Amino acid sequence: MEGNPITHLATIDYAIMAVYFAAVLGVGFALKRVMRTSTDFFLAGKTLPAWVTGLAFISANLGAQEVIGMGASGAKYGIATSHFYWVGAIPAMLFVGLFMMPFYYGSRARSVPEYLKLRFDEKTRTLNAVSFAVMTIFSSGISMYAMGKLFNLLLGWSFNTSVLASAAIVLAYVTLGGLTSAIYNEVLQFFLIVFGFAPLVGLGLKAVGGWDGLTAKLNAASVANGLPQGAYTHAWQGMTHASTNPIGVEWFGLVMGLGFVLSFGYWCTDFLVVQRAMAADSMTAARRTPLIAAFPKMIFPFLVILPGMIALALTSGAGASGMIPAKMANGAPLVDAAGRTVLDFDLATPMMLVKLFPSGMLGLGLTALLASFMSGMAGNVTAFNTVWTYDIYQSHIKPGATDQHYLWMGRVATVGGILLSVAAAYVAGSFNNIMDLLQLVFAFVNAPLFATFALGMFWKRTTGHGAFWGLLSGTLGAALHHGLTLPVGATAGVKGGYFGLLHTYPSELAQTFWTAIVAWTTCFVVSIVVSLATQPRPETELTGLVYSLTPKPKDTDVPWLQRPASLALIVIVLIVGLNLVFR
Amino acid sequence: MSSMEGLDIRAPIGGLFSLLGLMLAGYGMVAGSRTTSDVAPVTNVNLWWGLVMLLFGIFMLVLSRRAMKRS
Numbered sequence: 001m002e003g004n005p006i007t008h009l010a011t012i013d014y015a016i017m018a019v020y021f022a023a024v025l026g027v028g029f030a031l032k033r034v035m036r037t038s039t040d041f042f043l044a045g046k047t048l049p050a051w052v053t054g055l056a057f058i059s060a061n062l063g064a065q066e067v068i069g070m071g072a073s074g075a076k077y078g079i080a081t082s083h084f085y086w087v088g089a090i091p092a093m094l095f096v097g098l099f100m101m102p103f104y105y106g107s108r109a110r111s112v113p114e115y116l117k118l119r120f121d122e123k124t125r126t127l128n129a130v131s132f133a134v135m136t137i138f139s140s141g142i143s144m145y146a147m148g149k150l151f152n153l154l155l156g157w158s159f160n161t162s163v164l165a166s167a168a169i170v171l172a173y174v175t176l177g178g179l180t181s182a183i184y185n186e187v188l189q190f191f192l193i194v195f196g197f198a199p200l201v202g203l204g205l206k207a208v209g210g211w212d213g214l215t216a217k218l219n220a221a222s223v224a225n226g227l228p229q230g231a232y233t234h235a236w237q238g239m240t241h242a243s244t245n246p247i248g249v250e251w252f253g254l255v256m257g258l259g260f261v262l263s264f265g266y267w268c269t270d271f272l273v274v275q276r277a278m279a280a281d282s283m284t285a286a287r288r289t290p291l292i293a294a295f296p297k298m299i300f301p302f303l304v305i306l307p308g309m310i311a312l313a314l315t316s317g318a319g320a321s322g323m324i325p326a327k328m329a330n331g332a333p334l335v336d337a338a339g340r341t342v343l344d345f346d347l348a349t350p351m352m353l354v355k356l357f358p359s360g361m362l363g364l365g366l367t368a369l370l371a372s373f374m375s376g377m378a379g380n381v382t383a384f385n386t387v388w389t390y391d392i393y394q395s396h397i398k399p400g401a402t403d404q405h406y407l408w409m410g411r412v413a414t415v416g417g418i419l420l421s422v423a424a425a426y427v428a429g430s431f432n433n434i435m436d437l438l439q440l441v442f443a444f445v446n447a448p449l450f451a452t453f454a455l456g457m458f459w460k461r462t463t464g465h466g467a468f469w470g471l472l473s474g475t476l477g478a479a480l481h482h483g484l485t486l487p488v489g490a491t492a493g494v495k496g497g498y499f500g501l502l503h504t505y506p507s508e509l510a511q512t513f514w515t516a517i518v519a520w521t522t523c524f525v526v527s528i529v530v531s532l533a534t535q536p537r538p539e540t541e542l543t544g545l546v547y548s549l550t551p552k553p554k555d556t557d558v559p560w561l562q563r564p565a566s567l568a569l570i571v572i573v574l575i576v577g578l579n580l581v582f583r
Numbered sequence: 584m585s586s587m588e589g590l591d592i593r594a595p596i597g598g599l600f601s602l603l604g605l606m607l608a609g610y611g612m613v614a615g616s617r618t619t620s621d622v623a624p625v626t627n628v629n630l631w632w633g634l635v636m637l638l639f640g641i642f643m644l645v646l647s648r649r650a651m652k653r654s
Contacts, residue, residue: 012610016603023599030590052592184592191596195639199632206624360610360629364603 006154007354013363020192020367024173024374027184031177038407041178042386043110044279048180052187053285054292057093057276058300059186060383062193063139063376064146065438067304067369071349074308075315075324077246077509078218078232079582081308082301083254086235088263090294090575094568096268096277097290099547103457104274105286107544112271113391119456119545121464122395127471129391131445132271136380136387137417139272141424142438143376148425150350150369163425166370170377171418174385175411179279182382186276189371190296196368197303203356204310214313221316222246232309236583248488248506249513257513261520265446269453272383284558291567298574304349311348323355324348377421385413439512440482440494447516448474448523455527460539460546466531474523481518487511593647601640608633 035041073081109115113132117125147166148159173181208214215233222231231238231246238245239254247254267273267290277289315322326333327344334342353365389409394401452471455462483499487508492498496511505511543549560566611630 012606016606019602019606020599023595027590027592027595030595034590184590184595187592188596188599191600191639195600195632195636199628203624203626203628206626358614358629360607360614361632364607364632 006351007362009155009363009366010359012360013366016360016363017367017370020371021169023188024169024185027188028173028176028181031181031184035176035178035180035407038389038403038410040180041407041410042389043275044178044180044183046279047281048183048279048285050280050285050288050292052183053276053280053289055190055296056183056186056279057273057289057293058297059190059193059375060273060276060379062186062189062372063379064143064373065139065376067193067197067372068146068150068346068349070301070304071308071311071352072345074305075312075343075345075348076308078222078309078312079235079301079305080232080238080245080247081305082235082578082582083247083258084263085297085301086575086579087255087259089267089297090571091259092263092267093290093294093297094571095264096274097287097294097564098568100268100453100457101277101287101290102283102550103545103547105278105280105283106550110278110390111386112269112274113387115545116452116456116467117391117395119542120462120467124452124464124468124471125391126396127468128449129387133384133387133392135441135445136272136384137420137424138428138438138441140377140380140384140417140421142428143373143380144421144425145428147370147373149429153347154350154354154366159429163422166374166377167418167422170374170381171415174378174381174414174418178410179275179382179386182378183276183279185378186375189368189375192364192371193368194296194303196365197307199361200352200356200365201302201306201310204307204314204352207356208310208313214310217313217316218309221312224316232312234583235579243506247509249510253510253513253517257517258509261447261450261516262442262513264454265448265450265516265520266442269446269449271387272379275383275386284564287564288562288567291564291571294567294571298571298578307352308345308348311352315343323351325351377418381414381417381421384417385410388413388417439508440515443482443512443516443519444475444478447478447519451520451523451527455524455531456546458547459531460542460548461531461536462527463531463534463536465534466527466529469530470523470525470527473526474519477522478515478519482511482515485511485514591647591650593643593650597640597643597645597647599640600636601644604633604635604637604640606633608637 039046070081070084073084104112104115107115107118109118113125113129116128144163144166148163151157151162152159173185177184205211205214208217215230218232219229222229225246227246228238228244231244239251241250249257277286280286280289311323315324324343324345325347327342328334350369353362353369357365389406393409393413394406398405448471451474452467455470456467480499482496484497484502485505486492486497486501487495487505487510490496490508492501495508505514539549607629611627611633614629616625616627
């Protein structure tokens with residue numbers, strides 16, 4: 001894959017990249033000497049302070065999907081993309097910190113699937129462990145694929161070079177220092193992404209004439225796209241009806257599908273992020289992890305969505321010289337049914353970097369992009385090696401081996417996980433729709449899982465059979481809904497409609513939200529029905545695993561302002577304020 | 584107390600950002616104000632953002648120093 005690069009890097013840009021990677025590998029080497037036991041390797045010895053695990057908690061999720069994807073959505077859907085944060089992630093993070101973390105951290109479980117074994121049974125755990133392992137490999141492969149493609153396009157590097165070089169760096173620091181190394185590097189990456197993207201927003205706003213200039217240009221763009229004025233700059237105004245907002249969803253589908261099911265499903269049950277909190281040094285620190293993470297997460301829309309919106313403002317009406325290039329098909333720009341050019345939204349943020357940053361800052365911005373891809377990989381690979389070693393290898397293949405053996409297995413699993421991710425990256429290259437597919441997998445796997453956890457933690461009557469069959473039928477329910485509906489303008493296939501066509505949604509996101517709602521509801525109802533028909537476990541076995549049978553955690557050892565409940569209260573006030581300002 | 588506390592992450596963060604800040608600010612002083620395309624404003628973003636990063640780096644180094652002295 002050789003192409004004509006859009007830009008060239010100067011020596012200073014390469015020097016910045018080199019310094020950053022030297023620092024990343026240096027952290028790995030410095031931690032190598034303290035990795036003695038499997039707990040050190042897999043759970044970071046449970047010794048990290050809350051601010052470190054808190055930043056890692058959001059950083060593990062800052063892969064290609066987040067940085068490139070949120071910019072792309074900003075250009076496609078405008079400020080309404082912030083619902084992923086202000087309706088979705090933040091409330092879910094408060095919930096996991098206040099109510100669920102006591103069970104994860106306090107139950108002796110080393111992973112989320114292991115909690116399912118303690119609470120329910122082996123089959124529920126295995127179902128979750130296997131689907132989670134597959135998901136991590138695909139997520140990490142997609143981060144790699146996105147990176148290879150982007151650097152090929154921007155700089156003319158070959159796809160193989162960029163994929164293999166980044167795989168080698170991630171492999172080095174994860175095998176050397178395990179989860180601690182991954183978490184420490186995630187903290188470095190967090191700051192790098194903030195410092196690499198903040199000036200992009202500053203320069204971009206200057207280029208469009210400030211917030212007022214942005215609003216005026218986007219008003220014109222929304223009218224040109226058949227939407228009411230302000231559709232791209234108001235998050236709530238058009239939500240009463242699906243036809244008056246760019247997402248094509250009404251408030252119920254948004255709050256229920258994105259806010260309640262998808263976001264709670266991801267942030268509360270995905271071991272990738274929960275693992276960061278489980279590495280904290282105390283119960284209070286573990287509970288504070290997602291709450292501390294909520295503060296920077298709240299302002300992330302300005303960092304990752306705003307560049308996409310600015311790119312749209314600089315594209316709309318500018319013709320071929322616009323910021324976002326047209327999507328190409330067979331060498332010609334793609335045109336939709338209404339005669340409008342289809343834009344390649346995935347290039348919104350990368351093109352902003354290339355066109356607004358001079359040499360020097362460009363090196364920093366691209367390093368931040370690289371770092372985000374690598375944290376996407378490292379986060380998934382560390383979660384994969386833990387679940388593989390504890391939940392699949394130790395419980396099914398070789399139980400009862402020594403700690404040294406599992407530590408060794410963890411390192412082997414890291415190598416294996418990275419090799420599989422490389423393979424997944426090449427598989428991703430042969431599909432043109434892999435990002436959509438991944439979103440769908442989240443709706444199939446994570447959405448029903450949240451019903452299982454909510455019932456398991458808060459209703460002591462839930463049984464193992466109930467959980468297992470609920471989970472399975474939730475996933476089938478998602479498939480059924482997806483197979484019977486289509487987003488507008490799509491043909492039957494990976495986008496749905498493979499069982500026939502009952503309903504057409506105005507956008508892919510609207511369809512995904514409703515798929516998630518169906519999956520969650522099916523799992524919730526089936527779990528309750530099956531649980532009532534089967535034998536519950538004795539209450540004495542459920543202490544520490546179910547809310548009503550566990551002593552409430554006391555936070556009186558820390559000052560009032562640092563207690564989880566007070567932090568959550570501050571976050572709620574701020575989040576309501578943000579929603580009101582950008583309504 | 585665990586051996587893991589041998590590495591305070593604020594030290595490498597401080598070192599990395601101080602160095603990156605120095606490199607950027609130094610480059611900005613030599614190269615001057617730049618613009619890269621017809622939409623980009625003319626600024627010396629390298630110089631002033633380099634200085635911001637340097638300040639952040641020094642702040643992190645100071646924090647890790649103080650923590651080390653205390654223990």
